[in-house]
Amino acid sequence: MPTYSYRCTECGNAFDIVxxxxxxSLTACPSCxxxxxxxYSAVGVTFNGSxxxxxxxxxxxxxxxxxxxxxxxxxxxxxxxxxxxxxxSD
Numbered sequence: 001m002p003t004y005s006y007r008c009t010e011c012g013n014a015f016d017i018v019x020x021x022x023x024x025s026l027t028a029c030p031s032c033x034x035x036x037x038x039x040y041s042a043v044g045v046t047f048n049g050s051x052x053x054x055x056x057x058x059x060x061x062x063x064x065x066x067x068x069x070x071x072x073x074x075x076x077x078x079x080x081x082x083x084x085x086x087x088x089s090d
Contacts, residue, residue, distance in 0.1 A: 001018050001019065001020050001021075002018070002019065002021070003016050003017070003018050003019075004016065004017055004018075004019055004025075004038060004039075005038070005039040005041070006026055006036045006037065006038055006039065007036070007037055007039055008029035008031065008032060008034045008035070008036055008037075009034055009035045009036070009037055010029065010032055010034030010035065011029060011031055011032040011034055013029055013030075013031045013032070014039070015030075025038055
């Protein structure tokens with residue numbers, strides 16, 4: 001459940017409360033009974049790792065093979081090299 005921040009327009013009391021998406025917004029300040037305003041703030045998002053696009057969004061790469069996608073295209077070329085070599089020795 002998300003945490004919402006409220007501030008009273010009359011007394012300035014600010015607080016956070018955990019509410020479900022379906023719950024109604026609070027309207028009365030618990031301290032003075034004044035009108036509450038919901039506060040909105042920027043959400044900090046950090047993408048860590050070798051690359052968001054290369055590992056998560058590209059079509060065609062298998063999600064179960066994390067080592068090949070982290071090594072880049074060298075994993076793809078080495079995976080295709082043994083196939084002709086094994087068929088030549090058959």
